[in-house]
Structure formats: structure tokens, C-alpha cells
Amino acid sequence: MQRPARTITRIQRKNTAAILDAALEVFSAHGFRGATVDQIAKAAGLSKPNLLYYFPSKEAIHAALLDGLMETWLDPLRAMDEAGDPLEAVLGYVRRKLEMSRDFPRESRLFANEIIQGAPRIGPNLSGELKELVDQKAEVIRHWIEDGKIAEINPHHLIFSIWALTQHYADFDVQVHAVLGGDHVDPYPEAQRYLETLFTRLLTP
Amino acid sequence: MQRPARTITRIQRKNTAAILDAALEVFSAHGFRGATVDQIAKAAGLSKPNLLYYFPSKEAIHAALLDGLMETWLDPLRAMDEAGDPLEAVLGYVRRKLEMSRDFPRESRLFANEIIQGAPRIGPNLSGELKELVDQKAEVIRHWIEDGKIAEINPHHLIFSIWALTQHYADFDVQVHAVLGGDHVDPYPEAQRYLETLFTRLLTP
DNA sequence: GCCTGTTTTGACCAACTGGTAAAACCGACG
DNA sequence: CGTCGGTTTTACCAGTTGGTCAAAACAGGC
Numbered sequence: 366m367q368r369p370a371r372t373i374t375r376i377q378r379k380n381t382a383a384i385l386d387a388a389l390e391v392f393s394a395h396g397f398r399g400a401t402v403d404q405i406a407k408a409a410g411l412s413k414p415n416l417l418y419y420f421p422s423k424e425a426i427h428a429a430l431l432d433g434l435m436e437t438w439l440d441p442l443r444a445m446d447e448a449g450d451p452l453e454a455v456l457g458y459v460r461r462k463l464e465m466s467r468d469f470p471r472e473s474r475l476f477a478n479e480i481i482q483g484a485p486r487i488g489p490n491l492s493g494e495l496k497e498l499v500d501q502k503a504e505v506i507r508h509w510i511e512d513g514k515i516a517e518i519n520p521h522h523l524i525f526s527i528w529a530l531t532q533h534y535a536d537f538d539v540q541v542h543a544v545l546g547g548d549h550v551d552p553y554p555e556a557q558r559y560l561e562t563l564f565t566r567l568l569t570p
Numbered sequence: 571m572q573r574p575a576r577t578i579t580r581i582q583r584k585n586t587a588a589i590l591d592a593a594l595e596v597f598s599a600h601g602f603r604g605a606t607v608d609q610i611a612k613a614a615g616l617s618k619p620n621l622l623y624y625f626p627s628k629e630a631i632h633a634a635l636l637d638g639l640m641e642t643w644l645d646p647l648r649a650m651d652e653a654g655d656p657l658e659a660v661l662g663y664v665r666r667k668l669e670m671s672r673d674f675p676r677e678s679r680l681f682a683n684e685i686i687q688g689a690p691r692i693g694p695n696l697s698g699e700l701k702e703l704v705d706q707k708a709e710v711i712r713h714w715i716e717d718g719k720i721a722e723i724n725p726h727h728l729i730f731s732i733w734a735l736t737q738h739y740a741d742f743d744v745q746v747h748a749v750l751g752g753d754h755v756d757p758y759p760e761a762q763r764y765l766e767t768l769f770t771r772l773l774t775p
Numbered sequence: 776g777c778c779t780g781t782t783t784t785g786a787c788c789a790a791c792t793g794g795t796a797a798a799a800c801c802g803a804c805g
Numbered sequence: 806c807g808t809c810g811g812t813t814t815t816a817c818c819a820g821t822t823g824g825t826c827a828a829a830a831c832a833g834g835c
Binding site for chain 4: 579581606607608618619622626627628
């Protein structure tokens, strides 16, 4: 047994952090099966057995990453509440989600890999925690529509479209850059303007 | 050397087709590295050496799939031309793209896997063939805007958003179904209505 | 029923994979 | 100094992986 509950040493904190960062890099770039423990260990500056001293298995590293991610990922949606101007609330959610794509593209790709491959490890979370939160927020949106504060629209698909549009810039990053030409271009400023226009036109009654 | 140019026998046609179909199934579900030749062979009803009699390597099967895919994938965009009503042209493209997500989700996921993982095998195609086509179509959209036929919008990001929104229903299929509840729900009819509304409101001057 | 080219198989291999065991190392503390 | 917990390394293993090869089985035209 490793990492006895005694005390968490400085070395432990540093190494587990390095491992998780390296694992994020490798898993997000190759998927679970495509990633190897050796790759992760090398990226973390450790030997394979040393890495396995901190985490019992490859599976455990992946699980640790996904666990930490789920919450962070849903926080912006939680923050979209009934108070204030509805359009501004949606635009705020879009903006925050787009910022996450810009600042945490690896996390987005980790998630995308998991979902595309059938969500074998977080399926339950999707139809549990996630569905509940989305249903709840869809209800909020429905109220806004009923009160005539935003134009009529399908709330669930509105949320899907926010996910699709914002995550696209992280997940399909290579394609976006290839199509826009030089790699020196930062697509995000224009993406934000575009998405603000899109959702404003979509939701203005 | 296999598959000598002589004549393509019935068996060859049947087996290569079975292999490509099986490979599509496996690659789209696990990514390139995550897929094994044995899996593909079993799915195609062949032994591994027998499969390798038809294709020289795992790499070659994957390449054959991607080659065939690129054209099919871009066809709907090519079909979006200057003639006719601009809004109808865009909506037609959206509709066709959404149908592809519904009818060929495996192809969509194969593509998504490749791009998310950094497009190691079709990078050149993206900044070549793809970029050219997109630039050309962006020019068409720019004309529509100049002529006041549709509202002002960034053409490149408009195309990105069509990709993102339509492919989302294939690539994130599991999530969509999980959130919408029962698996017996078909999200596509509502998705089409939603996307038509979205792009109509976005582009109507 | 024989012959020629095609297809399939079984046995095999070297490299890689996730994971283990045990010994060696290291710094703190008595 | 010694020793004790935490840490790292070395050596190793069994299973899997992509791929090869020679020989066997099979087709179909004569």
C-alpha cells in the first residue's frame, strides 16, 4: 500500500501533481488506451515503477483526472442562474466556457476523448449528475421564455449548442488553425465576437 | 505481395469491404492506437493473418478509411454554391451535414478522433484541400453579406459553427442521449428544427 | 480429376504493455 | 552514528501487440 494516510510530504504533493499534469497531457492527446504508463512517467520525470508507487494503476490516474474535471467543467453552468438579465446570463456562460477552451484545452480534449469513445468510465455521471443539472437549467431557460425575456427556443438543445460551439475551439484546435492559415493566428478574440453575435441574435425576442 | 492487380475477385471485394467496415467500427470507437488488428479481424470475421493478407498493415487500413472519408465529408460543403437563396443554401448545408451525423456517426467519430489527437495522419489535408475549399466558400458568404442578402457575420466562424453544431450530435451522441433521458429518444428531429431556427435568426438581415 | 493461382491457416517472433518484488537509497531524528 | 519511514531503482514477468512465414486448403477453368 502506498501513500499511507500519515502525512502528505512535500515530495508526494509535487510528484502527484507532476503525474496528473503529465497524464493530462498524454491522455488528452492519445485517449486512454492509446496512452502508455511509460509515456506518462517520462513526461512526469519519473520511472514507471516510481509512478506506480503514487498511483496503483493507469486506470486510477485516469479516474483521478476525470473526477477532478467533472466539477470544474460544470461550474460555469451552475453559475448561470435566474437572477439578472437572461441574455447576459447566457452570454456569460458562453464566455466562461470559451475561456475554458482557451485556457484548458487539454481538459476539454480529455473529456471529448472519453465521450466520443462511448464514455466507458463516466457514463453514470452523465445520466446522473450532469442530466440533473442540465434539466434544472433547462427549466430556468423555459421560465425566461415563458416570461418573454428571451425568444422561444429548445432549452436542452440551446445548452448542447453552447457546448458544441465553445468546445469546438479546443477539441478541433488543429483544424481551426489549419483552416485559418498561419499558426500565429489566435482565433479566440474573433470566436468570442462571433458567439456573442450568434447567441444575441438567437435569443433576442 | 497481396492483391495482385490481375483481377479483383468477388472474395476480395467482399473481404476488403468487411475489413473496412469492421475497421471503421473499431477505429471510431477506440482511436487508432486504441484499436487492435485482432479486434478488427474478429469484427470482420477473419483471422489476423488473413486480414493482413488484404491490407499490409494496421496503418494502411486506417489510411484507406481516411482517404475515402475526406471526399465524402466535404461534398455537402462543395454543394453549397452561389446560386439560389443564400439562407436556403446554408440551411441546406446544415441539413445535409446533420443527416450525415445521423446516418454516418462512425465516420464522424473516426474523423473527430483523428483531429482531437492532433491530426497526425491527415494534417496536410487540412491545411491543403480543406483550407482551400473553406476559403473559397467563405468568399461566397462574404459576397452574400456584401449584397445584403444575409446579415453580417464572420464567414469562417460561420462554417466552424455549422461543423461544431452538426457533428456534436454524432460525436457526443452518448452525452446527448444521457442528458435527454431515455435511450429511446431520437434527438435528430428536434435538433434539425433547432438548427434551422438558429441559423435563420443568425443570418436573416 | 488435375492444375494454377488465390485464400486461409497455424506456428511463430520481437517489441511493447501494465504491473510486481525486492533491494537500495535518502534525509530526519534520536 | 544508527535506524526508520518514505522514496527510488533494478530486475523481472506474463500477457498483448503488430507482423511474418511456410505450408495447407481452396477455388475455378480446362
